[in-house]
Amino acid sequence: MAADAASLPKEEAYVRGMSLKNMTQKSAYKALRRLHQAGPRKDTTKNLRVTRNAIMQEFDVKPSTTQVWKSTRDRDTSKRTQQFRWRTIHNAHACGPFFARMSSNMARGDCVLCGKIETIDHVLFECVAPEREALWEAAERLWSITGDRWPNMNLGLVMGCGLFRPRGRGNREEKKGRNRLLKKIVSETAFLIWKLRCERRIEHAHIPDFSFSKATAVKRLIDALDQESRTESFRTNERRFKRRALNIGEVLYTWRVFYDNAVIPGERALEELTVGVLGSMGCRSRLEYILSDAFTAESSHNVRN
Numbered sequence: 001m002a003a004d005a006a007s008l009p010k011e012e013a014y015v016r017g018m019s020l021k022n023m024t025q026k027s028a029y030k031a032l033r034r035l036h037q038a039g040p041r042k043d044t045t046k047n048l049r050v051t052r053n054a055i056m057q058e059f060d061v062k063p064s065t066t067q068v069w070k071s072t073r074d075r076d077t078s079k080r081t082q083q084f085r086w087r088t089i090h091n092a093h094a095c096g097p098f099f100a101r102m103s104s105n106m107a108r109g110d111c112v113l114c115g116k117i118e119t120i121d122h123v124l125f126e127c128v129a130p131e132r133e134a135l136w137e138a139a140e141r142l143w144s145i146t147g148d149r150w151p152n153m154n155l156g157l158v159m160g161c162g163l164f165r166p167r168g169r170g171n172r173e174e175k176k177g178r179n180r181l182l183k184k185i186v187s188e189t190a191f192l193i194w195k196l197r198c199e200r201r202i203e204h205a206h207i208p209d210f211s212f213s214k215a216t217a218v219k220r221l222i223d224a225l226d227q228e229s230r231t232e233s234f235r236t237n238e239r240r241f242k243r244r245a246l247n248i249g250e251v252l253y254t255w256r257v258f259y260d261n262a263v264i265p266g267e268r269a270l271e272e273l274t275v276g277v278l279g280s281m282g283c284r285s286r287l288e289y290i291l292s293d294a295f296t297a298e299s300s301h302n303v304r305n
């Protein structure tokens with residue numbers, strides 16, 4: 001059995017080749033960093049352009065390159081999705097282009113389902129993986145509850161989701177809250193599609209036709225959004241987080257469409273809300289209700305949960 005590429009000296013790992021089977025995300029990422037540091041920044045320049053154009057097309061405002069980089073640290077989105085966007089812009093994921101830059105005796109980065117080179121654009125927007133389509137469908141359905149238009153989703157908008165601008169009906173707070181929600185839905189969905197692809201190709205590599213069921217994929221999205229809403233509710237606690245506490249109104253306006261018994265401004269004045277009143281309020285039951293179709297019986301001989 002081949003030694004784990006991560007345990008080999010780096011030169012040896014390259015000579016022997018880094019098989020997908022034995023590669024961990026960490027070892028692949030380290031290898032990529034080494035290649036990336038020495039390589040051209042052509043991909044990054046292209047991704048920055050794609051991002052700026054996508055934001056221009058959707059929001060009619062063209063951000064600067066500096067603003068795009070700054071948006072990868074946008075605090076309306078979770079840390080994990082911030083890192084994901086930063087790596088995406090740098091083409092720093094261990095997939096197609098990463099392997100294409102390696103010598104010919106090394107595992108190529110073709111998609112095991114489609115046979116095409118597995119770029120991040122392929123993973124997020126082209127692949128036939130059932131979970132990919134199921135997750136974008138679920139994301140759009142969740143967003144439809146707000147009554148606002150779902151953007152014409154593409155890689156540029158995923159990379160630049162920290163630059164989304166408030167729009168649609170309502171007052172300033174409502175627009176801002178909805179915009180935060182859109183950023184979260186888009187960033188968490190894209191990150192989850194990537195995450196499931198990695199699990200499929202690494203943890204389940206021994207099953208060639210492995211795929212996630214629609215129900216499993218949607219449940220994972222519900223988990224991610226519920227966790228994010230709980231984290232945000234918890235972080236409104238000023239006693240604990242002091243100046244780093246999140247604004248309670250902002251959090252309420254973000255998640256209000258998914259709260260069961262909405263404690264929302266208008267129904268209950270903000271000043272009546274005490275510190276930490278949100279506790280760690282989540283929105284799982286409402287998310288499950290909206291996406292209940294995904295949990296109806298489905299059958300497939302090669303789909304595992």
Ligand SMILES: [Zn+2]
Pocket residue numbers: 111112113114115116122126127128129
């Ligand atoms: Zn594919």
